[in-house]
Amino acid sequence: MPEAPDTQQQIDTAVQSLDAVIIGAGFAGLYMLYRLRGMGLSARIYETGTGVGGTWYWNRYPGAACDVESVLYSYSFSKELEQEWSWSERYARQPEILRYANHVTDRFDLRKDIRFKTRVVSAVFDETEARWLVTTNHGERISARYCIMATGCLSAPKQIDIPGLEQYRGETYFTAYWPHDGVDFTGKRVGVIGTGSSGIQSIPIIAEQAKHLTVFQRTPNYSIPARNGPMTDEQQNKVKANYAELRHRQYNDWIGLVGGIEPVPTKIGNALDATPEERQAEYEYRWNLGGLYLYTSYQDLFSNPEANETVAEFVRDKIREKVRDPAVAELLCPKDYPFGTKRLCADTNYYETYNRDSVTLVDIKTTPIEKFTTKGLTVAGKEYELDTIVFATGFDAMTGALFNIDIRGRGGVSLKDKWAAGPYTYLGLMTAGFPNMFITTGPGSPSVLYNMIIGNEMHVNWIADAIDYLAATNRRTIEPTVEAEKQWVDHVNAVGEDTLFVKTNSWYVGANIPGKPRVILPYLGGFEPYCKRCDEVVAKDYEGFVKA
Numbered sequence: 001m002p003e004a005p006d007t008q009q010q011i012d013t014a015v016q017s018l019d020a021v022i023i024g025a026g027f028a029g030l031y032m033l034y035r036l037r038g039m040g041l042s043a044r045i046y047e048t049g050t051g052v053g054g055t056w057y058w059n060r061y062p063g064a065a066c067d068v069e070s071v072l073y074s075y076s077f078s079k080e081l082e083q084e085w086s087w088s089e090r091y092a093r094q095p096e097i098l099r100y101a102n103h104v105t106d107r108f109d110l111r112k113d114i115r116f117k118t119r120v121v122s123a124v125f126d127e128t129e130a131r132w133l134v135t136t137n138h139g140e141r142i143s144a145r146y147c148i149m150a151t152g153c154l155s156a157p158k159q160i161d162i163p164g165l166e167q168y169r170g171e172t173y174f175t176a177y178w179p180h181d182g183v184d185f186t187g188k189r190v191g192v193i194g195t196g197s198s199g200i201q202s203i204p205i206i207a208e209q210a211k212h213l214t215v216f217q218r219t220p221n222y223s224i225p226a227r228n229g230p231m232t233d234e235q236q237n238k239v240k241a242n243y244a245e246l247r248h249r250q251y252n253d254w255i256g257l258v259g260g261i262e263p264v265p266t267k268i269g270n271a272l273d274a275t276p277e278e279r280q281a282e283y284e285y286r287w288n289l290g291g292l293y294l295y296t297s298y299q300d301l302f303s304n305p306e307a308n309e310t311v312a313e314f315v316r317d318k319i320r321e322k323v324r325d326p327a328v329a330e331l332l333c334p335k336d337y338p339f340g341t342k343r344l345c346a347d348t349n350y351y352e353t354y355n356r357d358s359v360t361l362v363d364i365k366t367t368p369i370e371k372f373t374t375k376g377l378t379v380a381g382k383e384y385e386l387d388t389i390v391f392a393t394g395f396d397a398m399t400g401a402l403f404n405i406d407i408r409g410r411g412g413v414s415l416k417d418k419w420a421a422g423p424y425t426y427l428g429l430m431t432a433g434f435p436n437m438f439i440t441t442g443p444g445s446p447s448v449l450y451n452m453i454i455g456n457e458m459h460v461n462w463i464a465d466a467i468d469y470l471a472a473t474n475r476r477t478i479e480p481t482v483e484a485e486k487q488w489v490d491h492v493n494a495v496g497e498d499t500l501f502v503k504t505n506s507w508y509v510g511a512n513i514p515g516k517p518r519v520i521l522p523y524l525g526g527f528e529p530y531c532k533r534c535d536e537v538v539a540k541d542y543e544g545f546v547k548a
């Protein structure tokens, strides 16, 4: 992970006082600043990067695009913004999403309250003053009543766990922090490690440029053609005329994938109640729609292995149709985990890329990469010489970015210690012993299993309302009770255990990071019931929270 660049800005080392510090200028942080400012509070965002956009600022790799339709993956808080902004494609690519983030920042005049090129290194709760002391890598110190961790779920890249990288003399790139000027692979022998969403999006484009591309695959993924394309004026107008209805459907769904331009039904019954012909027709319909809509068809796909196998085999057959070499096709077919229990991917020409003579797939499941050498890397005693290696190796999801900050609550207890056996939150929003510290889309909330922009909006609104409530009731702090937190964590785990997600080694359960406790990180109960629960808590005078 690159360090924050040196800053030329004048640093005030005296303690500054603010109502709120927000960490991170992604979509959560920007909206949080907007809300708090609207409430008349003094708030500032601290951001490591030189610009806004969070994940879309850092992940500039070739092919980076959102796999949720842009008309759904966009702010809903401003009806004017919805009408003013037009997406050029069904699935916006990273540059357009970054332009959108910048547009929002300027339109709502947020930039003046964002401190860029600044990493927050610690946040310590002062029990006497009931305030957070936040310290940056430049020595800035800020005392704030509220500390909002808008640090992102997939923002702390995984450290490389293969030996010898320091020996390698070629170029290395990480999809999670791609150079702003891009990378030219022309004439290069390139290796890509990792076949999750980032690898699957970047591999086809790297293959078009490289002299030779070698993909090192540990676990194949299920991927569906995105079928991206331009948004027509007619589609734009239709969406804009019906935005309120579209948002209504989106909020009232378990996962939020309700169709952007045309409604797409969700949870249409049980796969095992349908005939094989009906299932095939349903899967074909969703395959042809493109994107992630196979997720949302039958309601038993993630609870019943037999039901899941019907869609898993459907996708495998599609892979076999696309890839000419049967041995390569079989290697690309996921077989040892249920469909969708690792994040489903959406691609453009991913499987077709393996039909190129200039692309080689190397299975590193049975024989892992042994080490890097000066010229490349070795697998099963064979050296692969590479001019460039691209790491698409993922993230320390949902807790990594929080643990990169030394966060200490009551009694100096560190968050890392409190969460040593797995994250402990109430509603994924707060954790006991850390008063007035809020987490947006934190572990224990639907977060990564819902639309990140809308999920963040919902959390920001909840946090803003809680802050408002404290002011209105003349209180200084809010934090969960230990009992309420325990009950929520037990509920999150119980719901997770009823699904196939917990059976698969994925970042959803922390299995991608050596030594990370295996705990289901997102809440699998669905967005709509989750929102109802959050509303009930508020209606019952913030049930399960201590207010003081």
Ligand code: N01
Binding pocket: 065, 066, 067, 068, 154, 161, 162, 175, 193, 194, 195, 196, 197, 198, 199, 201, 217, 218, 219, 343, 346, 364, 369, 392, 393, 394, 395, 448, 507, 512
């Ligand atoms: O990361 P990943 P990602 N040796 O963790 C492999 C979101 N996202 O950046 O599966 C060899 O999915 C690892 O192998 P394995 C989305 O939520 C969204 O691609 O652990 N291989 C895996 O293949 C997504 O899920 C979008 O066996 C190693 C890969 O690296 C999340 O971000 C786009 C290895 C990591 O895949 C993360 O996606 C991009 C090792 N030592 C990302 N270590 C869109 O909206 C790791 N791997 C489209």
